[in-house]
Amino acid sequence: KELLLLMAEHTSDPAHASRLSHLASAAGKQAYSDYIQRDGRGLTELLQEFRSCKPPFGAVLELVTKLTPRYYTISSSSAKDATTLHLTVKVVREPMRNAEGRTKVGVCSTQLEALPASTGRAAVFVRPSAFRLPADPTKPVIMVGPGTGIAPFRAFLQELQTRAARGAGHSGHTRLYFGCRHSRRDFLYQDELAAAKADGSLSELRVAFSRETERKVYVQHLMRDDGAQLWKLVHGEGGYVYICGGTSMGREVVGAIQAMAVEHGKMSDGAAADYIKVLTAEGRLVQELWS
Ligand SMILES: Cc1cc2nc3c(=O)[nH]c(=O)nc-3n(C[C@H](O)[C@H](O)[C@H](O)COP(=O)(O)OP(=O)(O)OC[C@H]3O[C@@H](n4cnc5c(N)ncnc54)[C@H](O)[C@@H]3O)c2cc1C
Known part of the structure; x- marks a missing residue:
């Protein structure tokens, strides 16, 4: 809601400013719940919809929450190939639940999908997995x-x-x-x-x-x-x-x-x-x- 207020403050169109302030207010609780939460609207989409809004970049950065990492289980074995690592990712792009006509677009999986095959780069870190084959090779x-x-x-x-x-x-x-x-x-x-x-x-x-x-x-x-x-x-x-x-x-x-x-x-x-x-x-x- 602080972001909405910041946007309202830096909007040249009074209608946009009024709508943004309403969404951030107690009276606009239901509108916020429908328009932002249910419909899954994020900052990018809001900036596209409220085109008259030009908040200072630094102020936006201070307010946005840190993107959480997405985990993917490695689907290849380094024993077979120690130089390549495979992931098996479901690309999240589907009709949004409870929000007719809108599409849920997964942040990370769609970025991975869009990475160019040979030149694409992604920031990753590796976390040890709990999956280990049993030490005893006779065990099922x-x-x-x-x-x-x-x-x-x-x-x-x-x-x-x-x-x-x-x-x-x-x-x-x-x-x-x-x-x-x-x-x-x-x-x-x-x-x-x-x-x-x-x-x-x-x-x-x-x-x-x-x-x-x-x-x-x-x-x-x-x-x-x-x-x-x-x-x-x-x-x-x-x-x-x-x-x-x-x-x-x-x-x-x-x-x-x-x-x-x-x-x-x-x-x-x-x-x-x-x-x-x-x-x-x-x-x-x-x-x-x-x-
Ligand atoms: C330990 C671990 C291992 C994992 N391994 C894998 C793996 O090997 N492969 C893999 O594909 N994923 C894996 N995941 C899931 C993965 O980390 C991401 O959560 C997934 O790819 C979605 O990320 P995203 O950024 O694309 O989507 P986001 O933008 O994060 O969106 C996903 C969120 O949207 C919600 N959502 C999903 N569909 C809809 C819809 N139709 N309407 C409304 N909301 C919706 C979900 O409940 C979820 O909260 C793993 C997760 C964990 C914790």
């Missing part, structure tokens, strides 16, 4: 990554393939649960996954297509179907479960594991909830989720 690895959540598991598979090529392969079962809407439209890395399955670095590939059947099928449904088998891998063989992607998916998947503990481990609800805590504390349930 259960990966759950629908959509762009597949990113770390593509890196895992590259690492497993590289290890196998060096004669130090992973002997434990490896399984990926991937999900997307349509098999022909957004099945990411389909060829690479098929190759990993063929060369044995991926023992089992389970894919949920959510828009191809009347009932929407998601990864958690496949996991529930595979309950007995998964329970044996996780509980019986000390397997590791890695989950990456949307927060609500993560919640459902953890719920599916908890349900397995009840159904196949014959645990009470409370004991199953504790079991999840133990898995997490032991580093055998690792999640990287975002909204």
Whole structure:
């Protein structure tokens, strides 16, 4: 609201000044909520709409909030190629929720999309990831990554393939649960996954297509179907479960594991909830989720 007042102060058109002041006032609370918050209007768009407004650059800089960094999970393995790093990014450009006719344009993902392939530059920093393959190569690895959540598991598979090529392969079962809407439209890395399955670095590939059947099928449904088998891998063989992607998916998947503990481990609800805590504390349930 301070920005709106600053803009109002530096506007030559009285109608613009009045509208901007109203948006920043207590009386304009509803207008602010609709026009700014619901419709997702930022500074750039306001300056384009209120063309008579020329606030001093320094004053604007003092008021704008710092852009927060966006995190992306690295989707390639340095074991395979130490000089190139891959990201798997969903470009956010879609109809805005609750704001008819407006488009939500993601700040960072669209900038990444627009980067020229060979000459583009981006400011980045690297944060260590919690995703690490188990030190013991005999342990089962259960990966759950629908959509762009597949990113770390593509890196895992590259690492497993590289290890196998060096004669130090992973002997434990490896399984990926991937999900997307349509098999022909957004099945990411389909060829690479098929190759990993063929060369044995991926023992089992389970894919949920959510828009191809009347009932929407998601990864958690496949996991529930595979309950007995998964329970044996996780509980019986000390397997590791890695989950990456949307927060609500993560919640459902953890719920599916908890349900397995009840159904196949014959645990009470409370004991199953504790079991999840133990898995997490032991580093055998690792999640990287975002909204
Ligand atoms: C640890 C971590 C790892 C991640 N890894 C990846 C990854 O590998 N790949 C990947 O693609 N992303 C990943 N993300 C998400 C990523 O960091 C960004 O949040 C995402 O790319 C959107 O950023 P943006 O700047 O393009 O969009 P922003 O401008 O930040 O817009 C996104 C915001 O808009 C909201 N929004 C989204 N759609 C709509 C809509 N239709 N209407 C209204 N509001 C909407 C969202 O709720 C969100 O708050 C990860 C996030 C975290 C925390």
